[in-house]
Amino acid sequence: MLILIAKTIWLLLPAYTPNNFAVVFGGGTPIDLGKNFVDGKRILGNGKTIRGFVAGVSGGLLVAHIQLFIEKFVGVELFSSLEYSTFLLLAFSLSFGSLCGDAFGSFIKRRFGVERGASFPILDQLGFLVFALLLASRVEGFEKLYTSEVIIAGLILTPLLHLVTNIIAYKLGLKEVPW
Ligand SMILES: CC(C)=CCC/C(C)=C/CC/C(C)=C/CC/C(C)=C/COC[C@@H](COP(=O)(O)O)OC/C=C(\C)CC/C=C(\C)CC/C=C(\C)CCC=C(C)C
Numbered sequence: 001m002l003i004l005i006a007k008t009i010w011l012l013l014p015a016y017t018p019n020n021f022a023v024v025f026g027g028g029t030p031i032d033l034g035k036n037f038v039d040g041k042r043i044l045g046n047g048k049t050i051r052g053f054v055a056g057v058s059g060g061l062l063v064a065h066i067q068l069f070i071e072k073f074v075g076v077e078l079f080s081s082l083e084y085s086t087f088l089l090l091a092f093s094l095s096f097g098s099l100c101g102d103a104f105g106s107f108i109k110r111r112f113g114v115e116r117g118a119s120f121p122i123l124d125q126l127g128f129l130v131f132a133l134l135l136a137s138r139v140e141g142f143e144k145l146y147t148s149e150v151i152i153a154g155l156i157l158t159p160l161l162h163l164v165t166n167i168i169a170y171k172l173g174l175k176e177v178p179w
């Protein structure tokens with residue numbers, strides 16, 4: 001069970017850490033350039049910035065490469081079981097998909113009139129992961145690594161990890177809210 005948990009977190013880190021890097025390095029021009037949707041509300045809001053998106057995807061790719069190095073060092077064969085080009089596509093799909101899912105979550109929250117920064121349970125905790133996995137599922141060899149056990153474990157673990165890391169971020173003064 002512990003192996004499955006560690007394997008799941010390991011395999012999902014390239015989808016998790018973009019959110020962390022976005023918090024740390026985000027800010028500046030919003031992705032929606034401050035514009036409103038047809039309903040008169042912001043498209044995404046000020047919580048989704050271009051710098052946060054770019055830093056987040058880059059951070060996810062960086063973490064994935066550190067993981068690849070660690071795997072080769074300790075002799076674990078997960079990401080390192082893939083051709084490098086396939087690994088790169090998988091890491092990019094997870095990172096890019098994660099922040100696209102995060103942005104889509106913001107789009108939905110704005111449509112419901114939920115203020116930027118307000119909590120929207122389930123969507124906040126899982127939206128990014130669903131997008132990341134959907135995009136990554138198109139990559140050859142995905143199902144070899146992301147088995148149904150890993151995906152189910154990820155869907156259960158992620159809300160808990162999301163809560164814990166948001167509380168850590170709030171305590172570190174990186175976020176105004178602990179969610
Ligand atoms: C390279 C390797 C091997 C590991 C690097 C992992 C890494 C860089 C972890 C840092 C993640 C962390 C704990 C950050 C805390 C402070 C911080 C910057 C938080 C900011 O993010 C908060 C929040 C923002 O998301 P939001 O926009 O949706 O509100 O982040 C959301 C959290 C998630 C999406 C899930 C995050 C979960 C993790 C990053 C997993 C944490 C890793 C462990 C508990 C260690 C387990 C590792 C192994 C090998 C089993």
Ligand SMILES: Nc1ccn([C@@H]2O[C@H](COP(=O)(O)OP(=O)(O)OP(=O)(O)O)[C@@H](O)[C@H]2O)c(=O)n1
Nearest residue numbers: 022023026027047048049052053106116117118
């Ligand atoms: N593409 C992104 C995603 C996140 N962030 C930064 O990370 C913080 C936390 O992200 P999140 O909780 O997803 O955004 P919220 O501020 O809660 O905005 P929303 O209500 O739209 O989710 C954001 O405030 C923002 O500073 C960013 O700059 N760019």
Ligand SMILES: [Mg+2]
Nearest residue numbers: 117118124179
């Ligand atoms: Mg939020």
